[in-house]
Amino acid sequence: MNHLDNPTINLYLDDALDAVARARADAHLAVCPVCAGELASLRALTTSFDAWQTEPIPHDLSVRVMQRVAQRPAPVNVSRWGAFLLAAQTLVAVGLFIWLLPILTRLLAQLTNISLPSVALNPFPDVSVWIGPLGVALPSFDIWVWGLVLGGGAVVWLVVNRLILSSLNRPLETSK
Amino acid sequence: MQLFDASQCIQGVMGNTTSLRPALTWTVRAAHCAMEILTKQTDARLVTLTLQGDRDAFGELVRRHQTSAYNVARRIVGDPQDALDVTQDAFVRAYDALASFDRRRPFAPWLHTIVANLALNLAQRRRPTESLEHDFEISDMTTNPERGILAAEQQQRVRQALLQLPPAWRAVVELRHFQDMSYQEISDTLNLPVSDVKSHLFRARQKLKHLFEQTE
Ligand SMILES: [Zn+2]
Numbered sequence: 449m450n451h452l453d454n455p456t457i458n459l460y461l462d463d464a465l466d467a468v469a470r471a472r473a474d475a476h477l478a479v480c481p482v483c484a485g486e487l488a489s490l491r492a493l494t495t496s497f498d499a500w501q502t503e504p505i506p507h508d509l510s511v512r513v514m515q516r517v518a519q520r521p522a523p524v525n526v527s528r529w530g531a532f533l534l535a536a537q538t539l540v541a542v543g544l545f546i547w548l549l550p551i552l553t554r555l556l557a558q559l560t561n562i563s564l565p566s567v568a569l570n571p572f573p574d575v576s577v578w579i580g581p582l583g584v585a586l587p588s589f590d591i592w593v594w595g596l597v598l599g600g601g602a603v604v605w606l607v608v609n610r611l612i613l614s615s616l617n618r619p620l621e622t623s624k
Numbered sequence: 625m626q627l628f629d630a631s632q633c634i635q636g637v638m639g640n641t642t643s644l645r646p647a648l649t650w651t652v653r654a655a656h657c658a659m660e661i662l663t664k665q666t667d668a669r670l671v672t673l674t675l676q677g678d679r680d681a682f683g684e685l686v687r688r689h690q691t692s693a694y695n696v697a698r699r700i701v702g703d704p705q706d707a708l709d710v711t712q713d714a715f716v717r718a719y720d721a722l723a724s725f726d727r728r729r730p731f732a733p734w735l736h737t738i739v740a741n742l743a744l745n746l747a748q749r750r751r752p753t754e755s756l757e758h759d760f761e762i763s764d765m766t767t768n769p770e771r772g773i774l775a776a777e778q779q780q781r782v783r784q785a786l787l788q789l790p791p792a793w794r795a796v797v798e799l800r801h802f803q804d805m806s807y808q809e810i811s812d813t814l815n816l817p818v819s820d821v822k823s824h825l826f827r828a829r830q831k832l833k834h835l836f837e838q839t840e
Pocket residue numbers: 450451452476480481482483484
């Protein structure tokens with residue numbers, strides 16, 4: 449008769465054997481006092497841990513923890529909705545950046561008085577071609593008007609974002 | 625957690641009935657307990673309040689869970705001062721990571737995984753013999769001296785034996801037997817392969833059996 453090996457007895461104790469293995473172990477334990485004794489002693493061992501009683505904490509930690517926590521930024525509560533918003537915004541931002549890059553580079557060239565090669569002025573001609581048929585052509589504003597529109601748009605975007613994020617994080621900033 | 629607190633509360637009331645205190649006293653106490661249970665915030669609510677910027681709510685979570693967290697740390701690091709430090713650090717970590725806590729789950733097991741990890745890190749940095757040098761105080765001796773001494777001896781034996789295990793084995797024993805975690809949960813908590821969890825646990829049991837047989 450083959451005895452149950454040590455891992456099997458331990459897995460049996462933890463109720464971690466599959467049904468077949470467990471049935472096989474049960475059948476063996478019913479007839480083998482050696483393995484049954486081994487299992488019993490392991491059981492006794494685990495119940496002996498109960499002797500280590502919960503002891504009271506020597507002193508209250510809440511004051512010290514609160515002092516440390518007060519110096520830290522509030523935990524950021526990014527909800528699923530917030531995460532979705534962030535991902536959507538990133539996509540939109542990347543798309544806008546590609547679309548507006550010719551204007552941005554032209555603006556930069558005018559501001560810094562550097563003459564840029566044509567590839568820098570329109571690095572994504574294919575994208576412009578693709579967007580053109582969709583009817584999304586860039587209006588031919590003066591470059592400075594574009595600068596204002598883009599700069600203003602960016603500021604509005606950031607402010608709205610900040611408001612949305614803060615409302616997601618703490619809808620009711622009550623105490624303090 | 626709330627149920628646990630409630631049962632403690634009710635036990636307190638029942639204790640008074642056996643000592644034949646005036647009926648009025650325990651009626652008032654029972655009513656007080658009921659009020660306390662009703663007004664008590666759930667852990668999930670306290671987490672929500674903390675995330676909404678109410679730091680006092682986190683203070684309540686600390687007061688509620690510090691004893692259990694301290695005991696987890698104590699069983700892994702041994703030394704009471706180290707255990708206090710670990711517990712404190714664990715609460716600060718928990719605060720930082722609070723947004724990632726799933727409020728549909730109980731708070732204590734989540735906290736205990738943080739404590740266990742920090743405790744294991746500390747225990748692994750310490751020399752193995754260090755934790756054995758501490759004398760453990762014997763608590764309940766005054767109430768029932770004889771039984772108290774026996775229980776204290778047994779407790780001492782268990783502690784001595786557990787603290788002789790390598791820290792990683794001890795942490796696995798803590799999570800399996802004191803926190804009632806499955807192999808997979810222990811593996812996730814300590815970032816160990818399940819095969820290591822099993823081998824640590826089985827070898828720890830074998831060693832403990834030997835140690836207990838020696839002291840008997
Ligand atoms: Zn056998």
